Amino acid sequence: MRVTQAKFAGRIAGLMGAALVLAAPAAAQDAAVRAGEVQAGADILITGGTIYPGGADPFTGDIAIAGDRIVYAGPRYPHAAQRTISADGMIVAPGFIDPHTHADSALMSRIPAARLVLPFITQGVTTAFIGVDGRGDPDVAATFGRDSGRDYGVNFATYVGLGALRGEVIGSDDRAPTEDELAEMAALTHQAMCEGALGLSTGLFYAPQSYAEEGEVVTLAKVAARHGGIYDSHIRDESSYTIGLAGAVAEAIDIGKQADIPVHIAHIKALGVDVHGQAGAVIEAVEAARAEGQVVHADQYPWPASGTGLSAALMPRWAQDGGREAMLARFDDPAQMARIRTEMAENMRRRGGPASLLITRGPADVLGKTLEDLAPAAGGDPVQAAIDVLRRSEAGVASFNQDEADIAAFMVRPWVMTSSDASAGHPRYYASYARKYDTYVRERQVIDLRQFIDQSTIVPARAFSIEGRGSLREGAFADVVVFDPENYAPRADFLEPTLFSTGVQTVVINGVVALEDGAPTGKAAGRPLPRRSRSADCPAP
Structure with a gap:
């Protein structure tokens, strides 16, 4: 049964109302099973679909779920189930794991409906990483909602971020930390790792993180490494702004080598006309490091347009000090403005010119317009148009x-x-996984269906050691997506990014049905996923 748009809209409206009904905690379901309230057999049986289990060939069969776990994945489940969901003609896969999102504000919202993160659930995303690009709050316990009573629509993990550390200890100034300040940032990193951070994230392209030298980053990455963490980086330059794409990739690999920590390159790309065609060289550098035994991997969103701030795209870093x-x-x-204009014009050129920059967030009268569109009102000068905004x-x-x-060279x-880099104003929040399937599997055949599913499930689960997720096997957490291979597609675009x-058709998160017949159920079954530190220096929980 396919949901109608009217039914979907009605369900959304209901969720946004005050009468939102949330799921019973998974622990309560488990207690019911232990108390014998659930009869023998499965709670949920997903039957008859083509199952892509994650990391293995597909087969036709059944997935049986009891409590929050998968209890059977095979050709035919031999027992009864309290509820059966037909997946005939459908693809059944592990819930998608998104390793780079900006869903922090949704998950931290005081509004229960926002915490459902429906743009993710309606694509089949059941686990998301936040705190990326160096923005992760050092108070990881608070991020995970300890004692807050919050509930969540999806599972999530978080990083501690260089930008947040610098902001707390140094502020926005363009300078190196003092010895005491660096020690304070290291102590905050240690605390965050003890509280369950995935690792250290950086956004070295962005001020004030761009003011950090490599040695500062290595010092903090070493702290994360002692806990078994990951170094995740929006690298210093994806284009030709400062050290260049090749130089920034080399810096990330070198930080990982010095700190003895796995390296993850966020939203890997060759950004701007000066570096188009350099994907091959980046791939060679990464694979050379991997051949030497270093752990290096990356994520990618399937769009030709990035999303960022107007000042980040065009303003020189010194002007943001x-x-x-x-x-x-x-x-x-006037003297500084003359220099700013010159450098803004160069930054605009490297990004493809004023027609390539579309305003997606900001004053209402400029939304949906390019800098080329705004230039006539600024005397024909697109740089002045950007300054006016x-x-x-x-x-x-x-x-x-x-x-x-x-894009294709990296994708294979x-x-x-797979990732979304989900952020407001860009269709990648609502449509990255759907677009990757529709555009790069069905239309262009850059990758096949199994590659798409593996890149969205088992590959991130293994890379980040997300235990019990990313695959459909007995004992795994019951995060499952069922989608129609003929109709799985994006609706959002750059002018209407929130469709x-x-x-x-169906999404199950920790054994709870979160999407039914294509419409959200309102049940919030997601969980925080703190990483267990391997350091003996952490206080007892």
């Missing part, structure tokens, strides 16, 4: 800066996994 107020003051200094407020842009040949590598994708 001290934060937004200091930047705006420089706009009023920034004087009013920070803005978000979709920056069309990638070449499809580079076995160490590159839900279609084709996902």
